[in-house]
Amino acid sequence: MADGPGNAQTSESLLFLTDEQLRKGIEAMFFAYRGFTADPDRILGELGYGRAHHRAVHFIHRSPGTTVNNLLSILGVTKQSLNRVLRTLIEDGLVESRVGRQDKRERHLHLTEAGTRLERQLSDAQRDRMRSAFRHAGPEAVIGFRTVLEAMMDPEMRHHYTALKEGS
């Protein structure tokens, strides 16, 4: 099947744009995403939290002082849905909601010490797996991985992704 390292650009395309190759890509995403969330899920389950809590904690950690509205646009859920999660995190003393100084309508979200501990616990677990996958695959593969994923995002999501990219 067109495996011949034959000619220039067209055969190159044929190498990876067949329906079969695309199906493999689709299933790779499906199975990998399950691995990606498996470790944090275990920890969260023991604590009575879910993935939604993880996401909130992650992005508050990434952007301390972020507003609820900003978080909403990143997470792409309704405020009622986010609020339910946020409320439990605040009640449990993991997140602090501070009234805005310039605009007092806004709430600026911060992790407490306990929240920071949970974030670290979760992201340690998730990073361990990703580190091992990265190490296994090598730097070239990591670049490709990120390139494809970025190309797969919706433009709006890509903006949120790229926003803090200076660290890259």
Place this chain on the structure above:
Amino acid sequence: MADGPGNAQTSESLLFLTDEQLRKGIEAMFFAYRGFTADPDRILGELGYGRAHHRAVHFIHRSPGTTVNNLLSILGVTKQSLNRVLRTLIEDGLVESRVGRQDKRERHLHLTEAGTRLERQLSDAQRDRMRSAFRHAGPEAVIGFRTVLEAMMDPEMRHHYTALKEGS
């Protein structure tokens, strides 16, 4: 660990195993997965189905005649959960459940014509996005993408992924 900028191989690691690089990888997975499911989700929403239906239809299409048990182990859900989805698909005439010939306890699942049409509609949408991402990123990147994702899977899931890999 072993962050010491010591020898050759570790410095290579330092290029892409910083916490910041790992965080970018984590967010890339998060944002990309949303893009990955966005198009099928829209179609499914209009039809009154959900992601669970998509997954069932996808894997029945991939392995026609698969048994319920096999599907359970691929999807990693309970039989009650799968059954709810499967029941509606059968009622709606998208999936056919045939009693096993050797082992009559087993049910072998097949897509009907209508089911095949839905599968095609969904996977066309999903493949379009992946094809465009692949094309954008180039063949090298696609290899890296698949390599990292495969390394991120749980071993059991990797087995399901690799099972039909002869097509690769």
Place this chain on the structure above:
DNA sequence: TTGGAAAGTCAACAAGGCTGACGTATTGTC
């Protein structure tokens, strides 16, 4: 001062996970 944005709340609902228990064929084993 008044309109509207931001935030929060209450209620109701649905999808899709889960556990536990039970029923029914069918198959393999002693």
Place this chain on the structure above:
DNA sequence: GACAATACGTCAGCCTTGTTGACTTTCCAA
């Protein structure tokens, strides 16, 4: 032939996390 195990289906109930709709409070800005 009896019995245990397997494959599947189902009922009931629970949880998380998403949704819509309606409403209030707070506050900024025109």
